[in-house]
Amino acid sequence: xxxxxxxxxxxxxxxxxxxxxxxxxxxxxxxxxxxxxxxxxxxxxxxxxxxxxxxxxxxxxxxxxxxxxxxxxxxxxxxxxxxxxxxxxxxxxxxxxxxxxxxxxxxxxxxxxxxxxxxxxxxxxxxxxxxxxxxxxxxxxxxxxxxxxxxxxxxxxxxxxxxxxxxxxxxxxxxxxxxxxxxxxxxxxxxxxxxxxxxxxxxxxxxxxxxxxxxxxxxxxxxxxxxxxxxxxxxxxxxxxxxxxx
Amino acid sequence: xxxxxxxxxxxxxxxxxxxxxxxxxxxxxxxxxxxxxxxxxxxxxxxxxxxxxxxxxxxxxxxxxxxxxxxxxxxxxxxxxxxxxxxxxxxxxxxxxxxxxxxxxxxxxxxxxxxxxxxxxxxxxxxxxxxxxxxxxxxxxxxxxxxxxxxxxxxxxxxxxxxxxxxxxxxxxxxxxxxxxxxxxxxxxxxxxxxxxxxxxxxxxxxxxxxxxxxxxxxxxxxxxxxxxxxxxxxxxxxxxxxxxxxxxxxxxxxxxxxxxxxxxxxxxxxxxxxxxxxxxxxxxxxxxxxxxxxxxxxxxxxxxxxxxxxxxxxxxxxxxxxxxxxxxxxxxx
Numbered sequence: 001x002x003x004x005x006x007x008x009x010x011x012x013x014x015x016x017x018x019x020x021x022x023x024x025x026x027x028x029x030x031x032x033x034x035x036x037x038x039x040x041x042x043x044x045x046x047x048x049x050x051x052x053x054x055x056x057x058x059x060x061x062x063x064x065x066x067x068x069x070x071x072x073x074x075x076x077x078x079x080x081x082x083x084x085x086x087x088x089x090x091x092x093x094x095x096x097x098x099x100x101x102x103x104x105x106x107x108x109x110x111x112x113x114x115x116x117x118x119x120x121x122x123x124x125x126x127x128x129x130x131x132x133x134x135x136x137x138x139x140x141x142x143x144x145x146x147x148x149x150x151x152x153x154x155x156x157x158x159x160x161x162x163x164x165x166x167x168x169x170x171x172x173x174x175x176x177x178x179x180x181x182x183x184x185x186x187x188x189x190x191x192x193x194x195x196x197x198x199x200x201x202x203x204x205x206x207x208x209x210x211x212x213x214x215x216x217x218x219x220x221x222x223x224x225x226x227x228x229x230x231x232x233x234x235x236x237x238x239x240x241x242x243x244x245x246x
Numbered sequence: 247x248x249x250x251x252x253x254x255x256x257x258x259x260x261x262x263x264x265x266x267x268x269x270x271x272x273x274x275x276x277x278x279x280x281x282x283x284x285x286x287x288x289x290x291x292x293x294x295x296x297x298x299x300x301x302x303x304x305x306x307x308x309x310x311x312x313x314x315x316x317x318x319x320x321x322x323x324x325x326x327x328x329x330x331x332x333x334x335x336x337x338x339x340x341x342x343x344x345x346x347x348x349x350x351x352x353x354x355x356x357x358x359x360x361x362x363x364x365x366x367x368x369x370x371x372x373x374x375x376x377x378x379x380x381x382x383x384x385x386x387x388x389x390x391x392x393x394x395x396x397x398x399x400x401x402x403x404x405x406x407x408x409x410x411x412x413x414x415x416x417x418x419x420x421x422x423x424x425x426x427x428x429x430x431x432x433x434x435x436x437x438x439x440x441x442x443x444x445x446x447x448x449x450x451x452x453x454x455x456x457x458x459x460x461x462x463x464x465x466x467x468x469x470x471x472x473x474x475x476x477x478x479x480x481x482x483x484x485x486x487x488x489x490x491x492x493x494x495x496x497x498x499x500x501x502x503x504x505x506x507x508x509x510x511x512x513x514x515x516x517x518x519x520x521x522x523x524x525x526x527x528x529x530x531x532x533x534x535x536x537x538x539x540x541x542x543x544x545x546x547x548x549x550x551x552x553x554x555x556x557x558x559x560x561x562x563x564x565x566x567x568x569x570x571x572x573x574x575x576x577x578x579x580x
Binding site (some may be wrong): 048 | 270271272273274275358359360364365366367369370371373374377395416417420423424425426427515
């Protein structure tokens, strides 16, 4: 084991030994749902990466649900020290994006192409927070950190209303490759606001912003807002001895 | 336990297959199409005529080369009442010309393409064609219509200079998607286009490509005058006729008499296929089916000065589909 690993595990063990005053550890599960998203492509016309087509860009708005959604299920390891805490949340993320581009077919007519991307990815958020406004039951906190995103499966298609989807015959559903998505790992910046319910769990609202674009040719930014629900396992009950009277 | 762990790991990894990644640009899938490479009158008597015709067959599943597996029995000639006989049949590879070419692509912007090209596949197809043209071959793009949406009539071009800037030209072509309308005046425009070739002083082949989808009823220049002008200035006119409207009596003859290819594309995907291979068809090697055909009409004779429009039909032995008929215009000399 290297020196760095030794130091890391020593610190981890030290932190997990919750005998010190004001220090404790929470372990639990988290469920997150991101439904407010913005995909912003910084160009007026974008050239397809795998076809000879090019498309007009107009779909840069924030959208509820229709710009894509993410469902995240993961585990939580939270270390608290007085009013501060640090969290790591290894999670599975089903992450979708929808982005519409427009292809002119006639002076008064165009084809709307809804590029649909689906990622199965592993997320590793890690962040630090500060609690304030404590009452007996509820505490508030703000947190900030980053999310390491590791895509491991990708699907793309046109989301067409027509069953036969003739768009597949004329356009390339992989045209946003290295524009709206890539297969590389990336990092999101993370910030949020959290309500803690004693040691039962917490509910947070979190904002994520992708650092860097998927490809080099176009500048594309991704923003998302979601809610997270975390439930802590009642590990502290394991230590309590319960006596029953006859 | 170790085996179980390894099996679990393998199963996990097998679920993590990232889709195959490819880099190349591709066109929409094209359809099979047959083209007429050239045709010429050989001779006639009062009772019959003889002519040569060369055909190139493009298959949707071939890229960069032509169909070469057909035999004589799959070719059938028709057009008039009478007896057609294929007297000789050969297939060979025609080597590409040694001299570089200057290609002028002239698109018909009249009316609407909504019926013949509803998804504007021509934009992608033309892009591919222009990207394929590399130095020392050069190109120029122009468009034509009368009383339409173009800035100048009968011909509008983003440049008067032949070059290889397909990326710059792409913006012009993209804008053209919004600017259809008016009447077809491609014969007038082609006449102006021939003048653009005359500005070039270097020794190159002059190749004019017309994309038409309608008949020209508003040009002052007649087909005969255009053919004569093209021949005078050694301009080869290739015609891609999209849809069923363009009259083969005009456009097929225009291509045939100037030595160009005539590509009758009844469907947009056939046009995609033709543009996908067009640079090679003009500058590269071709696999050609050449046949000598004798025709004896059942009624009347073969009079000097008469015009005949025959067509060659091809049946594919594997798919059993009939390719688009290839027109052959023939004028019996006086």
